[in-house]
Amino acid sequence: MADSRGVKPPVIADVARVAGVSVPTVSRVLNGSVPVSAERRDRVLAAVKELGFRPNGAARALANRGQPMIAVFAGNTTRYGYASTLQGIEEAARQAGYMVVISVVESARPEIAEQAIDHALRQPLAGAVVLEFDPPGAAALRAVPAWLPKVAAAAGSSSGGESVPHAYMDDRLGAYRATQYLLDLGHRTVHHVSIPSVGTESARLVGWREALTEAGAPVPPVIGADWSPMSGYDAGSRLAADDEVTAVLAGNDELAMGIVKALGDQGRRVPDDVSVVGFDDHPLSGLWSPPLTTVRQDFVALGRRVVGLLLDQLAPGTTASSVRMVPDLVVRASTGRVEAAVHTAS
The missing domain is CATH 1.10.260.40 (lambda repressor-like DNA-binding domains)
Structure with missing residues (x-):
């Protein structure tokens, strides 16, 4: 590496x-x-x-006895996964004696990423952490100069390759297991509402397709969405019109919440008519009606681990190695066996 x-x-x-x-x-x-x-x-x-x-902010800080900082670049700071990862980063950095400066990269345009990097490098930076959860995060990772120690937190994999140490959630495995679980309940196939991806396809989409292909199940067309519940509602409205739909894997829990609401508004009951699985284990997923079966991801732990990788890079004589984290499937009341998932017109 x-x-x-x-x-x-x-x-x-x-x-x-x-x-x-x-x-x-x-x-x-x-x-x-x-x-x-x-x-x-x-x-x-x-x-x-x-x-x-770029002016060396770290050198200026040493001259002024300033506290070194870790820059965090993210495409968003309000969504559950982003905010929880930032929480873990801040906690681990503070414990190690570093301050954190957060820079939001508003788009994947190279000049926007460069502006964010230039602004952050005015600070006394020891290194950078990039949340490579979306295209703006991937653009930021490419824009960080080679001389600045950097690591990435990612979902599924990292576009930075082995040259950039990264802590990542194995989204592919999580989606594979969730899809396999639905097939084991007797569903003929599983429909997928997909979140945007960093590369050509999200790891969640890849894992879903692999499970269906290995089982010899039909692979329905993917319904693309963003991360919001309203986008899930729109997708759920489309799915509700098809009586053949009995199982859905959503790209995240907020999409799943929108899907469940749309299905109910169209007279499709969850899980009696359609089983729905979310992703991430949002804090509201267990309080939703019905409580969501979901793929749990510990984003706070991900944030702590990625800071650990950066500290490994900064320590003399050490080498940082990428870390894979495995999600868990949490079964709740939004899924059921196919015998209870046969739609009957009202």
Whole structure:
């Protein structure tokens, strides 16, 4: 595994050499304290861009006896999985003596990710943690400079490959087991309402399809959705119109809640007519009506583990290795055997 500590960040002397000016001239351009000719300024800025130079916030912090920080880049901070992972990150970082600065990457556009990275690097950073749960997170991971120690928290896998240590939930296995559970209840097949993915397909979708294929069950068309209950409601309305639908695996619990509501509004009972399984074990999933069968994921533990990977990277003479976490299936009242899932028109 490549070690980011072996890549030295460019320093102000490197910028001066490439630009063909003195170190004080580079400092004047960056600080804006003393006027510099337009020609020299343009040369310095071109060298800064070519080298990927950013002011060293960590060095400034040491000079000022400041506390080092860990930057966290995330596409969202309000959804359950994101917020719980951030909780674990903050707890583990604080225990290790680090402060946390959180930067929201609002889209997957490269320039947006670069802006978020540039803003964070003004702080005294020891390293970076990226929540690679969505396309903005993947864009942020690509934008973090090679010289800054970085790790990723991911769902299913990491697009950073083995060059970036990551702690990840095995979403593929979780979806496989949930689908297999529904098939074991006697359902002919399982429909899937999928969340957006970082790559071509989400690991949850892959695990669902693998379980159906191995069982020789039909593989229905995937219904794409976002993460919200209203998106689940729209998908559930489509599924309710098909009497052949008896089992649904939702990409997350909020989708599942919307699906259950839509099915009920269309006269389809859960689980008597349709069994529904969610994903993540949202705090409200056990209080929903009926309580949701779901794939439980410990996001707080994921946050703690990913900070542990970063601390391993920062420690001299150590190598960080990726960590796989296995989810659990929690069976509640939203699923039942197929004998109780045959739809009868009212």
